[in-house]
Amino acid sequence: MTAVQTPPGSAPRTSRFSRALRRLPVRRILVLLPLALVAVVAVRHRAVLVEGFGHLATAKWPWLLAAAGATCLTWVAAAVTRQGAVVDRLPALRLLVTQFAAGSANHLLPTGLGASAVNLRFMTVCGLPPARSSAAVALYLMAESVARVGLLAALFIAFPHALRLDSLLPDGAVLPLLAGVGGAALVVVVVLALVRRLRTAVFTFVRSALGEARSVHTRPSRALALWGGSLAFPALQAAGLAAVGTALGLPVSPWHMALAYLAATVAVAVVPTPGGIGSVEAALIVALVAAGGPVAVATAVVLAYRVITVWLPLLPGALTLGALVRLKVI
Structure with missing residues (x-):
């Protein structure tokens, strides 16, 4: 039986290629990657800046x-x-700095993905098993979503006529929108029903997340941190928009501006753009106009607000992210 001979020189080439890959300065590349992404995003949106x-x-x-x-x-x-989402105590200062860096990552990657990846890595480095870290991230996202929608509902009840809803959606758009949401939900259910491996993975993750949630809520301090922080986060964001609107003389009540902000961010939550860049601006302008603001002033308010909340922290956040990678904090 004749043995299959390897072409001369192929093994050395393969081994040299493997050694070259191992010698690549991966950590240096990861340190510089956020800065490169900042430059790309800034150039693409230079007119807005x-x-x-x-x-x-x-x-x-x-x-x-x-x-x-x-x-x-x-x-x-x-x-x-984030601390409220886990029972274990996390290092407070490193946790705070990580949130600043995660905000930058969130504006460079599809919405929610950047911050979740940074925090998942941070908790893993802190010693939490991957399953518990993932459950904590899911619990955080769930609590923040519930709190944001709850604040929106409370403001709608308090100010039922703050937004002219007929200007937010064109005539005849409600039924197609509901049909689209229902169709997407049906597709998810069908896929889970047909793909057993995916269904098992999802159910396992849900059980892990529910177990982490039960553990957190057995400790009042963690539950207070989880829900108090979840309510404070969107409230502070809305307050920032109201402050910018007041600074630029937008003739809309601060409460109505806060309601417009929450309505706009809830509406674009499913749009997978980096940090909501583009979609958030458009939705905020529409919501502020629906609240009674002139189009020109509403546009100025939104652009100024996004400069303060996105563009000014973006470069220092990217530098911080690179430093955390270099120091092996994440």
């Missing part, structure tokens, strides 16, 4: 400082909520 900074120059600075302060407090609220 220039116009947004132009509006900031004409605004009332005390209110802009209030908006910046509310933005900084959102990182504290996120850190409190």
Whole structure:
């Protein structure tokens, strides 16, 4: 029986290729990757940046400082909520810095994916098993979503005529929208019913997440941190928009601006754009106009708000993210 001979020189080439891959400075690449993504995103949205900074120059600075302060407090609220999602105690300072870096990652990757990946890695490095880390991320996302929708419902009840809903959706769009949501839900159910391996994985994850949620809620301090931080996070974001609107003289009540913000962010939550860039701006402008604001002023408010909450923290957040990777915190 004749043995199959390897072509001369192929084994050495393969081994050299493997050694070259192992020698690649992977950590250095990961450190520089956020900065490269910041440059790409900034170039793509340079017109928005220039116009947004132009509006900031004409605004009332005390209110802009209030908006910046509310933005900084959102990182504290996120850190409190992340701690509330796990029973184990996480290092407080590193957790807070990680939330700042995660915000930058969230604006560079599809919505929610960047921050979740950073926090998942952080908790794993802190010693939590991957299953519990994933469950904690899911619990955080669930609590923040419930809190955001709950705040929106409360403001709708308090100010039922704040938004002109007929201007948010064109005539005849409600039924197709509901049909689309129902169809998507039906597709998910059918896929889970037909694909046994996927169904098993989903059910296993859900059981793990429910177990983590039960453990967290047996400790009042963790439950308070989870739900208090989840409520504070969207409230601070809405307060930031209201402060920018006041700074630029938008003739809309701050409560109505907060309601418009929550309605817009809930509406675009399913749009997988990096940090909601583009979709959030459009939805916020439409919501502020529906609340009674002039189109030109509403556009200026949204651009200035996004500069404060997205663009100004983006570069330092990316630098922090790179430093955390280099220091092996994540």
